[in-house]
Amino acid sequence: MHILLPGAGGQLGHAIQGIFSSHKIVTCDRQQLDITDLDAVRAAVATHAPDLVLNAAAYNAVDQAERDPEAAYRANALGPRNLALVTAARGIPFLHMSTNYVFDGLSHRPYHEFDRPHPQSVYGQSKLAGEEAVRALNPRHYIVRTSWVYHTHGKNFIQTMRALSRQPEVQVVNDQFGSPTYAPHLATALARLVTTEAFGTYHMAGRGGTSRFELIRTFYALLGVRSQVKPVPSTEMPRLAQCPSYAVLTTLQEPSIYLPPWQDGLAQFVQSAL
Numbered sequence: 001m002h003i004l005l006p007g008a009g010g011q012l013g014h015a016i017q018g019i020f021s022s023h024k025i026v027t028c029d030r031q032q033l034d035i036t037d038l039d040a041v042r043a044a045v046a047t048h049a050p051d052l053v054l055n056a057a058a059y060n061a062v063d064q065a066e067r068d069p070e071a072a073y074r075a076n077a078l079g080p081r082n083l084a085l086v087t088a089a090r091g092i093p094f095l096h097m098s099t100n101y102v103f104d105g106l107s108h109r110p111y112h113e114f115d116r117p118h119p120q121s122v123y124g125q126s127k128l129a130g131e132e133a134v135r136a137l138n139p140r141h142y143i144v145r146t147s148w149v150y151h152t153h154g155k156n157f158i159q160t161m162r163a164l165s166r167q168p169e170v171q172v173v174n175d176q177f178g179s180p181t182y183a184p185h186l187a188t189a190l191a192r193l194v195t196t197e198a199f200g201t202y203h204m205a206g207r208g209g210t211s212r213f214e215l216i217r218t219f220y221a222l223l224g225v226r227s228q229v230k231p232v233p234s235t236e237m238p239r240l241a242q243c244p245s246y247a248v249l250t251t252l253q254e255p256s257i258y259l260p261p262w263q264d265g266l267a268q269f270v271q272s273a274l
């Protein structure tokens, strides 16, 4: 399959380039294709004539989005709208990535694909607007929600905590729960999904859920560092954006495509990072 990949410079974009070996990938980083530019999207799709467009581009600065909602909506809503419009006009399937931040985090069980979104942050609202545009414009869509993505390439919570691991003590919130997702595991699942033509909305994240505190405790144990991990409530580490306190993802979809348990992803990250 011939795939056009906007957002190739990000974490998932990198992982896809490493994993999708049986497909021909045309990579576009932000300089090569700004997805908010409809004419540029039209030109890229016309030039490369892909069999599928996979959008890994997004505005992911969750806190900054509260200060600059327009930037978040341009990349996360207008961008996917442009891609959905152009792919639909050419009858091409479109895979778009979304997030567990579309949920309010008030659930007491993992969220599945049929749960009702109710985002509490600008970032989550902008991502939901992107999902809605894609559903409305291209019926041949895959929308894949994921959570807490990390990779050896790029900025993420795991890399931040790795940099802090020489401190005698670090504080980590113990009341936020999610599904940590190793980007190469996600890319492997996406490589399978794009061959199915089973269009719809999917949840794909590291299997199981955990708190940020448990995640970093497990990470530091794998790294063999002695830094003390101190659990703190999120009220002690206030953020601009309201992050869902419980946003573990599970799937009810068919075909059911599961990622390995989050602990396996973390172990693989440690192996490839050391």
Ligand SMILES: NC(=O)c1ccc[n+]([C@@H]2O[C@H](COP(=O)([O-])OP(=O)(O)OC[C@H]3O[C@@H](n4cnc5c(N)ncnc54)[C@H](OP(=O)(O)O)[C@@H]3O)[C@@H](O)[C@H]2O)c1
Pocket (backbone or CB within 6 Å): 006, 007, 008, 009, 010, 011, 012, 013, 029, 030, 033, 034, 035, 036, 055, 056, 057, 058, 059, 060, 074, 075, 079, 097, 098, 099, 100, 145, 146, 147, 148, 149, 150, 154, 155
């Ligand atoms: N990271 C997570 O924890 C997480 C969690 C849930 C869902 N997701 C979703 O998963 C997908 C992949 O995330 P990721 O972690 O790989 O993101 P990432 O590392 O932040 O990469 C996003 C890429 O998109 C580019 N970009 C931003 N605006 C663009 C535009 N207008 N046109 C073209 N490219 C643009 C960025 O370029 P610049 O660096 O130049 O801005 C960056 O290279 C996204 O849809 C994201 O919302 C991520």
